[in-house]
Amino acid sequence: MEIIATKNGYQIERLLHFKCNVYLVRREGHNILVDTTWKRERAILDGALKERGINTLDVIILTHSHYDHTGNAAFIKRKYGGALYIHASEAEYIRKGKMPKVKGTTPFGKTIAAFIAPLLVGRFRYDPVEPDVLVEDELLLSEYGNELRLIHTPGHTSGSISLIIDDEIALVGDSMIGLLPDRILPPYGDDEKQIRHSWRVLLDTGCSLFLPSHGSAVPKEVLLKNYINCFQ
Numbered sequence: 001m002e003i004i005a006t007k008n009g010y011q012i013e014r015l016l017h018f019k020c021n022v023y024l025v026r027r028e029g030h031n032i033l034v035d036t037t038w039k040r041e042r043a044i045l046d047g048a049l050k051e052r053g054i055n056t057l058d059v060i061i062l063t064h065s066h067y068d069h070t071g072n073a074a075f076i077k078r079k080y081g082g083a084l085y086i087h088a089s090e091a092e093y094i095r096k097g098k099m100p101k102v103k104g105t106t107p108f109g110k111t112i113a114a115f116i117a118p119l120l121v122g123r124f125r126y127d128p129v130e131p132d133v134l135v136e137d138e139l140l141l142s143e144y145g146n147e148l149r150l151i152h153t154p155g156h157t158s159g160s161i162s163l164i165i166d167d168e169i170a171l172v173g174d175s176m177i178g179l180l181p182d183r184i185l186p187p188y189g190d191d192e193k194q195i196r197h198s199w200r201v202l203l204d205t206g207c208s209l210f211l212p213s214h215g216s217a218v219p220k221e222v223l224l225k226n227y228i229n230c231f232q
Contacts, residue, residue: 063173178215
């Protein structure tokens with residue numbers, strides 16, 4: 001993925017795109033990491049940061065507490081520093097190194113959640129870590145610029161959050177996916193109606209591009225189309 005630059009000089013780069021997209025946001029010497037992928041990609045993530053000359057992080061944001069987003073949070077925090085941000089409703093999960101129960105939104109997702117996911121609970125564990133900042137409805141990251149804010153976008157999980165940058169780019173975790181050209185509903189989620197409500201919240205930010213944790217970028221037109229279609 002090429003580096004995306006916003007009007008106020010934030011640079012957004014996707015470091016990994018295998019199990020989970022991991023994004024690095026930089027401006028004026030500040031480094032913010034969004035999600036940390038699963039444990040099996042630890043060396044790849046560590047190498048990607050080293051290749052870019054990153055020795056320290058200011059902030060580590062976990063969009064939610066699923067293992068493929070939190071798998072290296074403890075390691076990254078220990079090695080690179082940085083305040084760890086997560087929504088308050090999911091703090092206990094990362095403190096215990098576990099993830100909430102998976103639910104499905106599609107026939108495929110519901111089948112996996114009901115019959116396969118319970119058999120793999122042990123593989124969903126990760127190293128526990130203590131969060132530094134608990135997000136509620138909205139949080140301005142003013143120390144790193146008044147153009148960065150975290151907003152609550154529940155549905156996939158109760159505490160899913162998104163990073164809004166310059167009201168241009170949104171890093172949205174699993175609030176949507178970019179694996180299919182015109183269908184962005186994630187196959188897993190606590191509450192499908194809440195997911196769609198969060199789409200409205202994201203549309204209202206004015207962002208034109210949405211970067212999910214799985215798949216490619218979702219343009220605003222595609223998000224709007226999916227939002228409209230869900231009420232027809």
